[in-house]
Amino acid sequence: MLNVALCSYGMSGKVFHAPLITAEPRLKLHTILQRNEPTALADYPNAKIVKSFDELIADPDIHLVVVNTPNEHHYPMTKAALLAGKHVVVEKPFTLSLAEGNELIALAQQQHRILSVFQNKRLESDHLDAKTIIESGSLGRIVEVEWHYDRYRTNITHKKWKEDNLPGSGTWFDLGIHMVDSMLCLFGKPNAVYADMRSLRRAEGSTDYFNTIFYYDDLRVILRSSTYVSEKSATVSIHGDKGSYLKFGQDVQESQMMRGIIPGMEGWAQPGDDNYGILHVHNNGEAQRTIIPGQRGYYEHYYHNIVDAISGTAPLAFLPQQSLLGVEVLLAAEESAKQQTLIRL
Template sequence: MLNVALCSYGMSGKVFHAPLIAAEPGLNLHTILQRSEPTALADYPQVNIAKTFEEIIANPVIDLVVVNTPNELHYPMTKAALLAGKHVVVEKPFTLSLDEGNELIALAQQQQKILSVFQNKRLESDHLDAQKIIASGALGRIVEVEWHYDRYRTNITHKKWKEDKLPGSGTWFDLGIHMVDSMLCLFGKPGAVYADMRSLRRAEGSTDYFNVCFHYDDMRVLLRSNTFVSEKGATVSIHGDKGSFLKFGQDVQEGQLMQGVIPGKSGWAQPGDDNYSVQHTHHHGETKRQVVAGERGCYEKYYRNIVEAILDKAPLLFLPEQSLLGVELLLAGEESARNGVLIYLTSDSQQRKSYDPRYLP
């Protein structure tokens, strides 16, 4: 069994990582970093509480470190953990620059350690349903995709790294990375991007609205998020020359984890009645419309794959290179919105290393 250290017990640690790690038979939640009150002991009385990150990386019994800290800490903490000989899972977004990401990938290879980014949205019903209908060919040639991640959230939280105008802050890096990752998994790298981003809740705040259009040779992918959406429509719309697909509802896994329902328990990841797709197709002069129940999500597959990859039983499915390409598109989108221009994406990501938000005007 592999011993795991969790670097934070905020929302991502408490809701996502700790329960999923505890549910994975190949992992032991050994240590949680909490610098002030050891509140994690109420949920996991058997864990060790570390007061400093240095305690974690210096502990020889810890095999895997989960870096689920604010975005600007992803690079230095991941680097330190790899140098200490640990395998690492890091929260999205992977890094804030391409230089940082490339350095960490090279370091993981040098250290012969697993490095992966927690892209859990690939394991939700939205992504799985979209993947299934595209693979079926039922829609024919895909011409347009529209993906929404909307919320109704008027309050400003205390989290400066999410709310203030800082590098890597705001919903484009927090939510947009999920849609960008799904787009890359389904369609590969686009050729160009045009983006509109702003803050709706306060002028000096970070991005909480975006409307981003990615250009493919014969297709457009629109990624949208708005903080003031109280009545949601389709989360994913896919249109092809032989039909349309509209996905409604929300994956239940996050809500279940908040309520203490974990993988293996009755009803885990079972989609609700509001989670479905409408599929409208035209074939051989016949029009068919059907309502299809949502696919069952599978968050548990993430850490199962991490265990198998560390033990060399299966290839790593959540590669850091894929997530670094996502970072490239995030940075290109920001550049497009800032300058109001269409940004062409090069085939060589090395040429975009200058897109580090900390050194741009």
């Protein structure tokens, strides 16, 4: 049994990490950092509540630390946890600079500890369905992919690391990282990027709109997001010389976990009727149009793999090097938007 400590009990801790940790039988949610009221005890009465990060990493009973704090704390807290001899899971984005990421990867290797980034969107139906279609070859030569992460949100929250114009803030680092990660997993590193980013809700705010074009040798990948989309279209559109695939709807796992439904419960991760794809291909001059139900996602595989990697029974699936490449791409796109020019990668 591996003891786990959570560095925060906000949305990510309460909705994602704590339930997924408790759903993995080889993990125990041992400690939760809450500097103010110990509200986590209402959900996890057997957990130990600490008020400081130093106290958390000093505990020899803790094996794995989950750094699920605001972005600017990812690097210092991950570094401190690794130096304390802990395995670490860190929320996305991995770090805010390439130098920080490279330092942490080297430190984890030096300490002989597992370091992984929680890229959970790889385990959702959008990514899984796109991967299946692309690998099937049914669309022939892929020439264009457009990926959307849109929502309608007019309010401004109190979270400075999401709303204020600070390094690593805004939807590009919050939502764009998911699409960038999927793009890199499916197609590898692009050759260049051209990006347009702005703040729609207030001029001085962080990015809440982006339209980025990534250039491959014979492929364009467009990643888009806006906070002013009240009627959503396809989340993923893939076009090739033999046809097209459009993916609609959203994965249910996040919404289920917000309602208290976790892995192992009835109906877990079962896609709704609105989660489907349309495959339109041309064979021998005839068009064939097929409706394909969305695949079931599996968030639970993340911590299952973490335990396997720590125990040495399986390789780590969510490597920090992959997420650091994502950081490189995020920063290049921001620079492109700033300079209003194409940036080579």
